[in-house]
Amino acid sequence: MIEPGLYHMLFLSAALFFIGVYGFFTRRNLVTMLMSIELILNSVNLNFIAFNKYLWYDKLDGLFFTIFIIAIAAAEAAVAIAIIINLYRSHKSIDVENAEELKY
Amino acid sequence: MSGSTIIFYLLAALTLVSGLLAVTTGMIFRAAIYLLFSLIGIAGIYFWLQYEFIAAVQIIVYVGGIVVLIIFSIFLTQQAGEELPKQKMGRQIFSALAAFCGLALVLVQLVQHEFVITNGKRIEPTVANIGNQMLGVSDGGYALPFEVVSILLLAALIGCIVIALKSKPETE
Amino acid sequence: MPNATLILLIILLPLAGFVMLGIYGRKYFQNTSGIIGTTLMLISTVLALYTAYGYFFEYVKVDGVYQPLVPLKYTWLQFSDGVSIDMGIIIDPISVMMLVVVTFISLMVHIYSLGYMKGDERFPTYYAFLGLFTFSMLGLVISSNIFQIYIFWELVGVSSFLLIGYYYDKPSAVAACKKAFIVTRFADVGFLIGILILSFYSRTLDFNTLIERLTSAESTEFKSAVAASFMGISALTWGLVLVFIGGAGKSAMFPLHIWLPDAMEGPTPVSALIHAATMVVAGVFLVARLFPVFAISAPNALSLVGYVGAISALIAAIIACTQTDIKRVLAYSTMSQIGYMMFALGVSKYGGEDGLGYTASMFHLFTHAMFKALLFLGAGAVIHYIHSNEMKDMGGLRKYLPITHITFLIACLAIAGVPPFAGFFSKEEILLAAYQNNTAVYWIALITSGLTAFYMFRLYFGIFWNKEAHAHGEHKNEGGFAMMIPLVLLAVGASAAGFIPFGHFVSSDRTRLETEFHLMFSIAPVALGLAGIFIAMWMYKKQNDRPDKLAASLNGLYKSAYHKFYIDEIYIFITRKIIFNLIGKPAAWFDKNVVDGLMNATGNSTKDISETIKGFQSGKVQSYAIYFLVSIIGLALLFIYIWK
Numbered sequence: 001m002i003e004p005g006l007y008h009m010l011f012l013s014a015a016l017f018f019i020g021v022y023g024f025f026t027r028r029n030l031v032t033m034l035m036s037i038e039l040i041l042n043s044v045n046l047n048f049i050a051f052n053k054y055l056w057y058d059k060l061d062g063l064f065f066t067i068f069i070i071a072i073a074a075a076e077a078a079v080a081i082a083i084i085i086n087l088y089r090s091h092k093s094i095d096v097e098n099a100e101e102l103k104y
Numbered sequence: 105m106s107g108s109t110i111i112f113y114l115l116a117a118l119t120l121v122s123g124l125l126a127v128t129t130g131m132i133f134r135a136a137i138y139l140l141f142s143l144i145g146i147a148g149i150y151f152w153l154q155y156e157f158i159a160a161v162q163i164i165v166y167v168g169g170i171v172v173l174i175i176f177s178i179f180l181t182q183q184a185g186e187e188l189p190k191q192k193m194g195r196q197i198f199s200a201l202a203a204f205c206g207l208a209l210v211l212v213q214l215v216q217h218e219f220v221i222t223n224g225k226r227i228e229p230t231v232a233n234i235g236n237q238m239l240g241v242s243d244g245g246y247a248l249p250f251e252v253v254s255i256l257l258l259a260a261l262i263g264c265i266v267i268a269l270k271s272k273p274e275t276e
Numbered sequence: 277m278p279n280a281t282l283i284l285l286i287i288l289l290p291l292a293g294f295v296m297l298g299i300y301g302r303k304y305f306q307n308t309s310g311i312i313g314t315t316l317m318l319i320s321t322v323l324a325l326y327t328a329y330g331y332f333f334e335y336v337k338v339d340g341v342y343q344p345l346v347p348l349k350y351t352w353l354q355f356s357d358g359v360s361i362d363m364g365i366i367i368d369p370i371s372v373m374m375l376v377v378v379t380f381i382s383l384m385v386h387i388y389s390l391g392y393m394k395g396d397e398r399f400p401t402y403y404a405f406l407g408l409f410t411f412s413m414l415g416l417v418i419s420s421n422i423f424q425i426y427i428f429w430e431l432v433g434v435s436s437f438l439l440i441g442y443y444y445d446k447p448s449a450v451a452a453c454k455k456a457f458i459v460t461r462f463a464d465v466g467f468l469i470g471i472l473i474l475s476f477y478s479r480t481l482d483f484n485t486l487i488e489r490l491t492s493a494e495s496t497e498f499k500s501a502v503a504a505s506f507m508g509i510s511a512l513t514w515g516l517v518l519v520f521i522g523g524a525g526k527s528a529m530f531p532l533h534i535w536l537p538d539a540m541e542g543p544t545p546v547s548a549l550i551h552a553a554t555m556v557v558a559g560v561f562l563v564a565r566l567f568p569v570f571a572i573s574a575p576n577a578l579s580l581v582g583y584v585g586a587i588s589a590l591i592a593a594i595i596a597c598t599q600t601d602i603k604r605v606l607a608y609s610t611m612s613q614i615g616y617m618m619f620a621l622g623v624s625k626y627g628g629e630d631g632l633g634y635t636a637s638m639f640h641l642f643t644h645a646m647f648k649a650l651l652f653l654g655a656g657a658v659i660h661y662i663h664s665n666e667m668k669d670m671g672g673l674r675k676y677l678p679i680t681h682i683t684f685l686i687a688c689l690a691i692a693g694v695p696p697f698a699g700f701f702s703k704e705e706i707l708l709a710a711y712q713n714n715t716a717v718y719w720i721a722l723i724t725s726g727l728t729a730f731y732m733f734r735l736y737f738g739i740f741w742n743k744e745a746h747a748h749g750e751h752k753n754e755g756g757f758a759m760m761i762p763l764v765l766l767a768v769g770a771s772a773a774g775f776i777p778f779g780h781f782v783s784s785d786r787t788r789l790e791t792e793f794h795l796m797f798s799i800a801p802v803a804l805g806l807a808g809i810f811i812a813m814w815m816y817k818k819q820n821d822r823p824d825k826l827a828a829s830l831n832g833l834y835k836s837a838y839h840k841f842y843i844d845e846i847y848i849f850i851t852r853k854i855i856f857n858l859i860g861k862p863a864a865w866f867d868k869n870v871v872d873g874l875m876n877a878t879g880n881s882t883k884d885i886s887e888t889i890k891g892f893q894s895g896k897v898q899s900y901a902i903y904f905l906v907s908i909i910g911l912a913l914l915f916i917y918i919w920k
Contacts, residue, residue, distance in 0.1 A: 008112070025199030029182075031177055031178055055222060072253065074169055
């Protein structure tokens with residue numbers, strides 16, 4: 001086991017990212033899909049922090065991006081859940097198959 | 105093999121395993137809890153990287169905010185203890201394959217890539233430094249994005265209210 | 277020098293009337309539009325008379341020759357050096373003469389229509405159309421450029437289409453106006469090709485230059501035009517024949533005359549305007565305009581003009597004897613008289629005494645305009661009174677319509693060639709010209725002149741004598757002053773116009789031509805004319821069975837003449853059976869199978885493709901995400917490993 005560095009962080013975030021992608025593809029419940037998206041966003045955050053820590057330690061830009069992404073993720077989650085609840089009201093279900101008619 | 109290395113591997117394992125469980129488990133409430141653990145694991149990694157401020161924000165916003173929100177929405181929309189509907193097998197395999205291929209591609213690229221490290225002076229991610237730059241209006245200041253994001257949050261807030269507002273039945 | 281502004285005013289006043297009444301007529305001038313149109317026309321007429329006076333009497337001739345003047349010329353479209361479409365005014369004896377005729381007849385029709393069309397709902401529109409028609413016709417006669425004349429030629433076609441189809445709620449009128457338009461358009465294609473041929477070889481579109489180049493045997497243009505030949509006939513002759521086809525279409529020459537009788541569906545004053553003075557003589561005018569080229573360079577084309585004119589004159593006269601609709605009789609008589617003008621041109625030669633036919637033709641055009649307008653307006657008065665076009669509904673009207681009766685009689689005498697009325701003089705000149713040059717045409721003309729007298733007096737006796745009249749309650753008078761004034765004025769014209777020494781003003785080479793009066797020569801036609809009149813009197817003055825007996829004894833001829841020699845049927849046979857089957861059907865097949873097939877194939881394949889693609893837009897957000905990811909991976913692979 002070697003000392004963890006940039007590559008470990010990037011491997012970790014890539015793995016987390018594709019776990020999120022897999023979840024997004026396979027889940028049928030909208031809430032769980034939202035969870036997958038949160039995972040994806042977190043992997044991105046991790047990436048930014050890793051680059052900031054190991055490559056660009058003379059700046060704080062990566063950190064700020066992370067903060068803004070967290071803020072936007074919060075807003076996104078709130079809106080998504082509002083939409084999900086509204087959908088549930090009208091369809092009594094939050095299965096993604098029922099949201100198909102959004103294409104019209 | 106230092107203690108710190110062991111801690112990192114433990115945190116990484118926690119994050120990945122609970123993340124994987126979060127997307128595969130059949131019970132929605134459990135999925136939310138696994139997500140919680142995964143997010144906590146990431147917060148731990150932030151701590152491990154000595155980005156304490158981000159770690160704190162992660163815990164407050166994600167763990168304390170978003171996951172709670174998700175749990176509430178589960179309560180609102182789901183009968184507890186119900187099995188989630190399964191996706192078709194073909195779709196599951198195909199998705200796994202696609203995700204694995206993507207991961208392989210990214211990892212191959214990562215390994216092949218040579219990163220260039222800056223040689224500037226290190227800036228510690230202390231709360232003081234973050235605060236100065238976040239609200240600074242000089243070069244490199246983030247005051248404008250900060251304001252923009254705050255407006256976005258406000259808009260999202262109003263949007264949520266409008267969307268989730270229960271429309272009154274028109275007649276009766 | 278005539279004033280260009282004045283001449284421009286003559287033309288533009290009717291146009292102004294058209295624009296004003298056409299746009300605002302129904303809104304502001306519902307009742308006054310007739311007065312407005314007539315006033316503008318009156319000014320125009322006065323200006324035309326003034327111009328004519330100035331040109332013929334004050335303008336100093338050069339060596340006794342009236343010079344063609346171009347007081348205004350504006351280059352409109354320049355194609356290449358020397359070839360341009362100009363908008364110009366040409367002033368020479370025939371155009372001045374036509375200006376007077378057109379404005380005068382148009383004025384008469386305007387005044388007459390005040391009474392005749394009174395109370396019509398589309399009164400302003402009617403006057404607007406009249407203005408447009410007059411404008412087009414005036415523009416045609418003063419055109420200095422062969423393409424300009426073509427433009428106005430088409431305008432005349434359009435406005436006659438509008439006027440014939442004025443009663444657009446009557447299916448027969450709609451059919452008639454379409455027929456007139458299509459037949460004349462068909463002929464105009466010939467005209468256009470003729471223009472192209474002539475201008476191609478002469479390398480100009482300007483009348484004066486064109487005539488100059490194509491009449492002098494030394495010019496290179498003339499040589500090239502004569503040298504080039506198609507089917508053994510020189511290009512020049514072809515061009516002129518094609519131009520003549522255009523003229524024959526407008527002038528209703530056999531076999532393109534079929535539209536003229538049907539055109540009687542228009543209001544009667546319009547018939548007077550179109551079929552007396554203006555549109556139908558456009559063809560004659562065109563041949564006269566290009567007469568030097570016809571006479572000097574292409575005598576074959578000119579003899580064709582002569583024979584077509586003679587045949588038309590004879591056939592129309594025979595048909596006219598059998599028709600019962602009075603306007604149709606007049607229409608065929610018009611065709612017959614236009615035939616006279618045509619063959620008069622056809623037997624003429626260029627210059628000096630030999631150019632008698634040309635003068636005679638123009639003279640006949642002038643007098644014919646007077647008496648034929650009078651006949652139509654008289655017929656209009658009768659129709660106005662009776663509300664019918666059919667001769668069997670008429671009879672004994674001389675007591676009820678005294679002024680119409682007298683004026684109609686004058687017109688009939690004039691057209692029959694009884695001295696001293698106008699028709700006599702012009703007809704004698706034509707016959708003389710024919711006698712001197714072509715005996716066959718002379719005999720045809722002589723027979724026709726007898727027939728003319730017969731059918732005109734058949735009409736006259738049929739309307740005003742024959743059976744006893746039964747009173748028509750609605751109209752006690754003849755239609756008021758507005759309708760009577762033009763009749764009287766035209767009657768004066770028809771009686772006196774013959775005394776104008778026409779040869780002094782209009783001749784083929786624009787010099788002074790003395791026309792002599794040959795007493796001995798005149799005996800035959802006058803005697804024949806009087807014989808025709810007496811036969812008509814014998815048959816139609818009192819109601820009897822003589823006409824039926826005669827018709828029965830000439831059964832075959834009568835029947836075929838009554839059916840206009842089946843020319844309409846031949847046309848229908850040709851179009852329906854031959855053109856539709858041989859050209860229309862293959863074209864339809866091509867359209868249906870190849871053109872439509874191509875379109876359908878495009879449409880169907882597009883539909884098939886979109887049916888396939890449609891599956892991708894399933895609305896399943898996860899599918900979208902998968903497509904997205906797979907595409908991204910694919911693109912990444914493409915850019916990283918393949919497309920470095």
